Amino acid sequence: MVVERAGGAADLARRGVEVRLVDRADSPFQGSRGDGLQPRTLEVFDDLGVIDAVLAAGRELPVMRAYFAGIFAGERRMAEPVEPTPDVPYPNAWVLGQSDTEAILRARLAELGVRVEFGTALVDVTQDDTGVTVTLHRDGTPETVRASYLVGADGGASAVRKRLGIAFDGSTDNSIKMLLGDVRADTLDHDYGYWFAAAADQPMTGFALSPLPGARRFQFAAPLADDRSPDLATLQDLADRHGPEAGLLLSDLSWITLWRPNIRLARRFRDGRVFLAGDAAHVHPPTGGQGLNTGVQDAYNLGWKLAAALGGHPAPLDTYEPERRTVAAGILGLSTELLDKLVDGDEDAMRRGPETRQLGITYRSPTDHGPLVAGDRAPDALLHDEAGRPLRLFDLFRGPHATLLRFAPATGAPDAELSARAASGRAGYAHSGIRTVDIRRVDTPTNGSADTDRPACTTLVDTDGHAFTAYAAVPGNHVLIRPDGHLAHRW
Numbered sequence: 001m002v003v004e005r006a007g008g009a010a011d012l013a014r015r016g017v018e019v020r021l022v023d024r025a026d027s028p029f030q031g032s033r034g035d036g037l038q039p040r041t042l043e044v045f046d047d048l049g050v051i052d053a054v055l056a057a058g059r060e061l062p063v064m065r066a067y068f069a070g071i072f073a074g075e076r077r078m079a080e081p082v083e084p085t086p087d088v089p090y091p092n093a094w095v096l097g098q099s100d101t102e103a104i105l106r107a108r109l110a111e112l113g114v115r116v117e118f119g120t121a122l123v124d125v126t127q128d129d130t131g132v133t134v135t136l137h138r139d140g141t142p143e144t145v146r147a148s149y150l151v152g153a154d155g156g157a158s159a160v161r162k163r164l165g166i167a168f169d170g171s172t173d174n175s176i177k178m179l180l181g182d183v184r185a186d187t188l189d190h191d192y193g194y195w196f197a198a199a200a201d202q203p204m205t206g207f208a209l210s211p212l213p214g215a216r217r218f219q220f221a222a223p224l225a226d227d228r229s230p231d232l233a234t235l236q237d238l239a240d241r242h243g244p245e246a247g248l249l250l251s252d253l254s255w256i257t258l259w260r261p262n263i264r265l266a267r268r269f270r271d272g273r274v275f276l277a278g279d280a281a282h283v284h285p286p287t288g289g290q291g292l293n294t295g296v297q298d299a300y301n302l303g304w305k306l307a308a309a310l311g312g313h314p315a316p317l318d319t320y321e322p323e324r325r326t327v328a329a330g331i332l333g334l335s336t337e338l339l340d341k342l343v344d345g346d347e348d349a350m351r352r353g354p355e356t357r358q359l360g361i362t363y364r365s366p367t368d369h370g371p372l373v374a375g376d377r378a379p380d381a382l383l384h385d386e387a388g389r390p391l392r393l394f395d396l397f398r399g400p401h402a403t404l405l406r407f408a409p410a411t412g413a414p415d416a417e418l419s420a421r422a423a424s425g426r427a428g429y430a431h432s433g434i435r436t437v438d439i440r441r442v443d444t445p446t447n448g449s450a451d452t453d454r455p456a457c458t459t460l461v462d463t464d465g466h467a468f469t470a471y472a473a474v475p476g477n478h479v480l481i482r483p484d485g486h487l488a489h490r491w
Helices: 003-013 038-050 051-057 098-111 159-164 234-240 289-308 315-344 393-395 416-424 466-470
Strands: 020-022 064-068 071-076 116-118 120-127 133-137 141-147 150-154 168-172 177-183 192-199 207-210 217-223 250-259 262-266 274-276 382-385 391-392 402-406 433-439 456-463 480-481 487-490
Touching: 003 020, 003 038, 003 064, 003 192, 003 289, 020 120, 038 051, 038 289, 038 393, 120 159, 150 159, 159 274, 159 391, 159 393, 177 234, 192 234, 207 234, 207 393, 217 250, 234 250, 262 315, 274 315, 289 315, 382 466, 391 393, 393 402, 402 466, 456 466
Parallel strands: 020 116, 064 192, 150 274, 402 433, 433 456
Antiparallel strands: 064 071, 120 133, 133 141, 168 262, 177 217, 177 250, 192 207, 207 217, 382 391, 382 456, 402 480, 480 487
């Protein structure tokens, strides 16, 4: 089971959609693999109700202690930590092994009444105008399943993508091979990461050890120049050759893989009633920690659109491929550029800037301009209710609904607003339900008269002006937030 598959299933299940989640593996994956969670992914996990568990189980990016030619060269960070702000509550990447992230999402799925069906492989798929017919095999026994839609989030070797005959454009570079694995290294201070190399401009000559949360385990990453086996003996030999002064003794290898740059993008993300997400649609080099996070965003973008289609509003599904394939192509370019820097020995090859945090992902039209327009990420903001209690906008966004923000005092006739909401309903937002929030400044008086034409709503006070600033709003503005936390409309 991959993270995007579990996250997408949780998103659908909380919307009351009947879901089956199958995985051909016999048991859950055990290993760190995609262990870097970007800030935008943390916001998704906030919405899915698992952020507390993720933060409790993980840790911040470590300070890396660099050794060049066996000499301690100082401490470095891949990215300088950033303080939270009212509009960005999770500004820094977070480290949590992929298997731990999956376990948290499985627990959330169980709360929603969904269990992962391990040892169950998809072997065939056909579709027609009304649904998809899937053949599954479990313990050698076939089962035919009829579903309205199918999402293939089954990895780079996706059986779904192959059955559909969708081209997976890109390349595999066999000249670069890297070992990734999880080991113990008890002689090292677990609070730090370590980078051993011949020189600062020769990062591919050495190896890195990054501490994993919990027990004294590290993720090991090292280029492999020969055809040695991916095992503990090979890792120990690499450590002895590239960092003999450290006296490393590696043990308890729990997961290892041989990785080659395999950079690919599916030519299509949709075929009728079948959709691709995550590694089934795009595979990335590990540089920048973008692959898993991009898959999570795929599933988050797709979940509410599938629910809308099942509720009689199929139009949003037409936006999944153009939105997500465009984003995936851009992120593939970013992660490939970072890989090239690493191979070329650029002095900033290990640095990670704000472009890797995925907070700037947008679905805005090229013709739209402005600080915050339709398609952009919806910022958070700290406000207060009428009793003075603090409340975040993300608290109100959390859940399967869309959210309408009205910056008071509202202007315009109620029927104009209701017409706009009806239009949004045709786009599928109304199917998820719309929560209405009035936001007023401290010096804006409340309207004591009842307005029977407007639905009941939550009224919040923008005590410090965070919401008006983050949304570039003036009194009378309306902003409709999609269920996936991006702007749908503003007027």
